[in-house]
Amino acid sequence: MPELQFREAIRAAMVEEMERDEDIFLMGEEVAEYNGAYKVSQGMLDQFGSERVIDTPISELGFAGLGIGAAMNGLRPIIEFMTWNFSFVAFDQVVNNAPNIRYMSGGQFKIPIVFRGPNGAAGQLAATHNNSVESLYSNFPGLKVVCPSNPDDAKGLLKTSIRDDDPVLFLESELMYGMKGEVSDADDYTLPIGTARIAREGDDVTIVAHSKSYWRAMEAAEELAKEGYDAEVIDPRTIKPLDIETIVQSVQKTNRCVVVDESNPFASFASEIAFQIQDQAFDWLDAPLVRVTAPDTPAPYAGNLMDEYMPSAKEVIQAAKRVMYVD
Amino acid sequence: MAKKKTNASKPTVSPEHARHLLHQMLRIRRMEERAAELYTAEKIRGFLHLYIGEEAVAVGVMEAAAEQDAIVATYREHGHALVRGMPARAIMAEMFGKQEGCCRGRGGSMHLFDRTLRIYGGNAIVGGGLPLAVGLGLADALQGRDGVTICFFGEGAVAEGEFHESMNLAELWQLPVLFVCENNLYAMGTALDRSESQTDLTEKAESYKIPSKAVDGMDVLAVEAAARRAMDEVRSGQGPYFLECRTYRFRAHSMFDPELYREKSEVDAWKQRDPIATFFDRMKDHDLLSDADRKALEAEVNEEIDDAVAFAEAGTLEPVDALTRFVYSDAPSGAASNGQPAASPAS
Numbered sequence: 001m002p003e004l005q006f007r008e009a010i011r012a013a014m015v016e017e018m019e020r021d022e023d024i025f026l027m028g029e030e031v032a033e034y035n036g037a038y039k040v041s042q043g044m045l046d047q048f049g050s051e052r053v054i055d056t057p058i059s060e061l062g063f064a065g066l067g068i069g070a071a072m073n074g075l076r077p078i079i080e081f082m083t084w085n086f087s088f089v090a091f092d093q094v095v096n097n098a099p100n101i102r103y104m105s106g107g108q109f110k111i112p113i114v115f116r117g118p119n120g121a122a123g124q125l126a127a128t129h130n131n132s133v134e135s136l137y138s139n140f141p142g143l144k145v146v147c148p149s150n151p152d153d154a155k156g157l158l159k160t161s162i163r164d165d166d167p168v169l170f171l172e173s174e175l176m177y178g179m180k181g182e183v184s185d186a187d188d189y190t191l192p193i194g195t196a197r198i199a200r201e202g203d204d205v206t207i208v209a210h211s212k213s214y215w216r217a218m219e220a221a222e223e224l225a226k227e228g229y230d231a232e233v234i235d236p237r238t239i240k241p242l243d244i245e246t247i248v249q250s251v252q253k254t255n256r257c258v259v260v261d262e263s264n265p266f267a268s269f270a271s272e273i274a275f276q277i278q279d280q281a282f283d284w285l286d287a288p289l290v291r292v293t294a295p296d297t298p299a300p301y302a303g304n305l306m307d308e309y310m311p312s313a314k315e316v317i318q319a320a321k322r323v324m325y326v327d
Numbered sequence: 328m329a330k331k332k333t334n335a336s337k338p339t340v341s342p343e344h345a346r347h348l349l350h351q352m353l354r355i356r357r358m359e360e361r362a363a364e365l366y367t368a369e370k371i372r373g374f375l376h377l378y379i380g381e382e383a384v385a386v387g388v389m390e391a392a393a394e395q396d397a398i399v400a401t402y403r404e405h406g407h408a409l410v411r412g413m414p415a416r417a418i419m420a421e422m423f424g425k426q427e428g429c430c431r432g433r434g435g436s437m438h439l440f441d442r443t444l445r446i447y448g449g450n451a452i453v454g455g456g457l458p459l460a461v462g463l464g465l466a467d468a469l470q471g472r473d474g475v476t477i478c479f480f481g482e483g484a485v486a487e488g489e490f491h492e493s494m495n496l497a498e499l500w501q502l503p504v505l506f507v508c509e510n511n512l513y514a515m516g517t518a519l520d521r522s523e524s525q526t527d528l529t530e531k532a533e534s535y536k537i538p539s540k541a542v543d544g545m546d547v548l549a550v551e552a553a554a555r556r557a558m559d560e561v562r563s564g565q566g567p568y569f570l571e572c573r574t575y576r577f578r579a580h581s582m583f584d585p586e587l588y589r590e591k592s593e594v595d596a597w598k599q600r601d602p603i604a605t606f607f608d609r610m611k612d613h614d615l616l617s618d619a620d621r622k623a624l625e626a627e628v629n630e631e632i633d634d635a636v637a638f639a640e641a642g643t644l645e646p647v648d649a650l651t652r653f654v655y656s657d658a659p660s661g662a663a664s665n666g667q668p669a670a671s672p673a674s
Contacts, residue, residue, distance in 0.1 A: 025469070057492075057496070061488055061489055062493055065455075065457070066462035070462040070466040072447055092452055103433055103653045104440065105448070106434070107431070108441070141654050142654055165656040166657070
């Protein structure tokens with residue numbers, strides 16, 4: 001299998017799908033002439049032309065809505081937000097029209113649209129540029145939320161997202177765009193939405209983590225292994241629909257669970273996992289679930305404060321030991 | 328402000344067409360009057376926004392719409408849906424919350440959709456439909472179809488960013504959209520000159536280089552003529568067009584509005600310009616319509632709306648286990664998508 005950067009895997013997914021289906025187009029700020037703010041769409045204008053790779057003004061509310069209208073009228077748009085922070089300017093369209101029109105019309109309209117772009121912390125950018133949106137958007141029925149942690153998942157899941165007939169929010173990461181990994185070049189490689197991946201098997205504690213947090217969890221698991229503790233790491237890959245069965249089965253085996261999520265903690269994805277586990281696996285739990293998240297604080301600028309803000313492998317190790325009642 | 332209509336010039340309209348226009352306006356008027364009664368009787372719930380007084384706008388513009396054109400409207404859209412071709416039965420049943428309604432009781436008064444008629448909603452967020460309309464136009468343009476999207480919105484929407492972004496994108500990309508601003512002078516209770524620094528709305532369109540025209544929205548013939556010219560321009564590939572229809576809502580904003588923001592004398596003055604009465608009088612003056620025609624039309628309309636109400640009354644409620652249907656295209660009915668049983672939200 002070839003080794004691709006995360007951004008190249010996303011591009012490969014879009015290119016393959018656009019070659020397969022003429023109804024798909026990419027629209028967003030700097031996606032065409034500039035070749036993508038993060039070079040995800042590099043070369044796509046040359047390949048597909050300006051009718052299918054469309055530069056927009058800085059007009060998120062407008063072009064998000066245009067995408068939804070186009071999706072109602074036979075096309076399959078991919079809308080790139082330069083970052084998900086900017087999706088807040090488009091909030092009305094993303095949360096009022098995209099998820100509701102199918103329902104409000106009694107199923108008359110499908111909305112096959114992908115909104116994609118980088119999510120979460122991206123270095124010392126301070127509070128307006130470090131938002132993690134997965135908890136927020138997964139609260140809206142009608143939206144699907146996908147959060148891959150590696151290039152192979154990114155490619156397989158994005159291809160599936162583009163083929164999905166519902167609005168899918170595909171969350172990437174600035175800090176991971178350069179990450180390399182083996183990516184399947186199998187013909188028509190797709191991965192199902194709503195299927196978690198057991199990334200590391202273990203019996204002592206379940207660690208659930210997606211996107212960047214997944215890598216903190218894997219670092220922690222390796223360190224824990226050196227101390228003789230065998231962690232099972234589960235990457236949910238999609239936040240909604242959520243593969244809770246895989247997580248519950250793991251907790252029934254390990255009887256302990258830590259969730260790592262760089263979102264702010266209140267009413268978060270980590271909280272939802274905690275609820276669902278106590279709902280479905282209460283009798284198997286030997287300890288209360290522990291969350292490792294950003295604090296309930298806006299993201300800071302200063303490097304030392306940002307280091308403290310982000311979930312670390314060290315915190316994951318501490319959390320795992322807490323639920324295992326060691327130290 | 329409210330001028331007495333001069334009936335001097337003979338309109339260039341056939342008796343058949345005059346009859347048709349009167350019929351369409353009467354259909355809206357009667358449906359809305361019945362809706363108000365049914366709201367008081369608590370058969371229709373939620374919010375209810377009536378189009379009474381503004382009928383000439385939807386009727387006149389819709390005369391210029393062809394089958395391949397798309398419609399986007401606001402939460403005051405019963406009339407648009409009706410004259411576009413949605414059966415009064417489907418509208419009334421929707422407002423009753425019955426599964427025979429156009430959206431199976433999931434949309435209600437403010438969200439009427441019909442895919443086959445290319446009615447893309449009722450949109451209950453002010454300005455929310457404008458980007459959708461431009462996107463519908465984008466898809467038609469990219470796919471080489473000659474449809475035009477007609478986007479209705481109130482003058483209150485021009486204060487929204489969605490208006491400005493949509494105007495810019497539509498003109499920038501020369502998309503086939505007819506923007507129809509239904510200027511009824513009040514955004515809920517706020518008069519135009521209390522909310523806009525520039526009250527000439529055509530100037531806003533011109534600032535985006537979009538050709539524009541303001542027309543008397545109480546005169547169905549004027550609206551129709553202006554809409555036909557506008558649609559010809561848009562259809563010929565010259566990009567979007569902005570048509571401002573100056574009109575007036577005779578009833579309250581919604582059913583919970585004591586109307587303290589406008590003088591009764593102002594309302595009365597506008598009622599002198601009732602689009603139905605003035606049109607009929609003018610047609611009668613020129614022997615294009617008679618009292619007997621009007622009577623016959625009113626009887627026909629009463630029968631249609633009575634039938635719609637009876638249909639809605641007799642309609643059935645969707646079983647509650649269908650509550651979660653239509654959330655996702657791939658989710659089975661009765662199951663939430665996250666694997667949890669649908670009926671345990673309170674747990």
